[in-house]
Amino acid sequence: MKIVALAGGVGGAKLAHGLAMALPSADLTVVVNTGDDFTHLGLHICPDVDTVCYTLAGLANPVMGWGLAGESWNMLDSLKRLGGPSWFNMGDRDIATHLERTRRLELGEPLSGITRAFCRAWGVQPVVLPMSDDPVATWVQTVAGEELPFQEYFVHQGCEPQVTGFRFVGAEAARAAPGVVEAIHNADAIVICPSNPWVSIAPILSVAEIREEIWSRRKAGMKIVAVSPIIGGKALKGPAAKMFAELGIQPTALAVAEKYAGLLSGFVLDNVDADQAQAVRALGMAALATDSVMKSDDDRRRLAEITLAFLDVC
């Protein structure tokens, strides 16, 4: 069964890793959000692509989820001494990724090609594709009337500002990265990983070629399953629940299913939210409750296997 997974950062990376363990690597393509990408200290940083690649390579920091295991922070310490902008955490090993990516982008290499080369160097088996080689930038609209670049909102301001909406600048003009449309076209099913629907999955779907190919395949009967990033009314990581609430929607697994309604053939929610399964089914999709918190590699593999089995029956 050929699977395309759509993923953002930490939670999405974990399920992608589970799928990589559950499937032959040739059968998995992970399409990753690049709406969070930004330039900082002259470096082109792709937080979600890096988190997915590091996780699939087994190099990810097991405590933080993002960044590298065994990381040191000497650059950042020294930058602080110089009074430089030290609000974005960059470990010393991680900086090599940003420096080399920036160098190759400036030589004209596309992000997708650089990601492929990095995956080879890191020993990542599945295909990892940035959603686009063209710039798509997530902007966060706030109640103060201000619009903030994503990392300014997310890291610098610690998700403090109250959000009113999102804009994916460049999405209309962006092409899907080479291989993305083909992978969706050839896929037997799509798994939407437990990533933030507003700022991790929505940017991927904002790229017209991706959105159109997914809908076209969906209409032709391809199955699409999403795994809820909201468990017990909370996001395990990140501002997804806070965003739902600020947009006037109670943050529940059901609300996630509603946001994807029409697109999904099935929805996986946590056992603690099992009472919402019936309401999810009323949206016209199958629903499966299971333990969806991924604390260990075994949890990741188990959730992936259950999701793949669910695809067969939904």
Place this chain on the structure above:
Amino acid sequence: MKIVALAGGVGGAKLAHGLAMALPSADLTVVVNTGDDFTHLGLHICPDVDTVCYTLAGLANPVMGWGLAGESWNMLDSLKRLGGPSWFNMGDRDIATHLERTRRLELGEPLSGITRAFCRAWGVQPVVLPMSDDPVATWVQTVAGEELPFQEYFVHQGCEPQVTGFRFVGAEAARAAPGVVEAIHNADAIVICPSNPWVSIAPILSVAEIREEIWSRRKAGMKIVAVSPIIGGKALKGPAAKMFAELGIQPTALAVAEKYAGLLSGFVLDNVDADQAQAVRALGMAALATDSVMKSDDDRRRLAEITLAFLDVC
């Protein structure tokens, strides 16, 4: 006594440090070669300015002379794994200097202002001035007919190619950095540190405003003393002796004095070269033989004090 020191990298930085210990800090200005500066991995790197500042701040790596003490190399290790250009050594702490400098240069700040801010952050007391805020690039002409950018010759090719000459591209158009001409104008004497005459001191003197102010002061009687970087026919560090030989000049302290002849009122050479003192004096300058190898901070201070005392009598 107000002193301007002209310095390149490791050897020059050591004597500059000695002078900083021997003089009230308000009385010392160090003018540093920027001909070695280059862009690598998108970072603007100033090897000599950094070596001088790190040394004056007491932060320099005591073994290598360049780079920072207590340095880690995790970025470089990770860059190698990615197959990136890892021939230029950059420690993790050192990278903060390059990143923050590059960021500020791109905001339009001049190198001299950035260097001043860095010196404040590092606790460097004397004034450290890059020779120019304008780009001056040392190119090395080789017997193969090729012309190499300095770091390509120096680090990447390990000083292997046989040199035939040097070019300081941009020197004709470059202005002296703010404060350089004033410092020379107000100085009681100039100390040319034991740096490579061909690629550390010559680039400084290739900046017209600096050269003209120094010669004008010299003609008005200001004393200029150089300390030999060649000891016993060898350079303690770097390719100075090799360059003399390849240019058809026997690498001796005397050859250094000859290269600076006319400019100098005095020349300090090592005790092992004391037999050359007479020939140096025949060039029309005073000569002083002393122990000039700087292994410890005490050696630096002692050589600085002897050089300052020599200025009084030459």
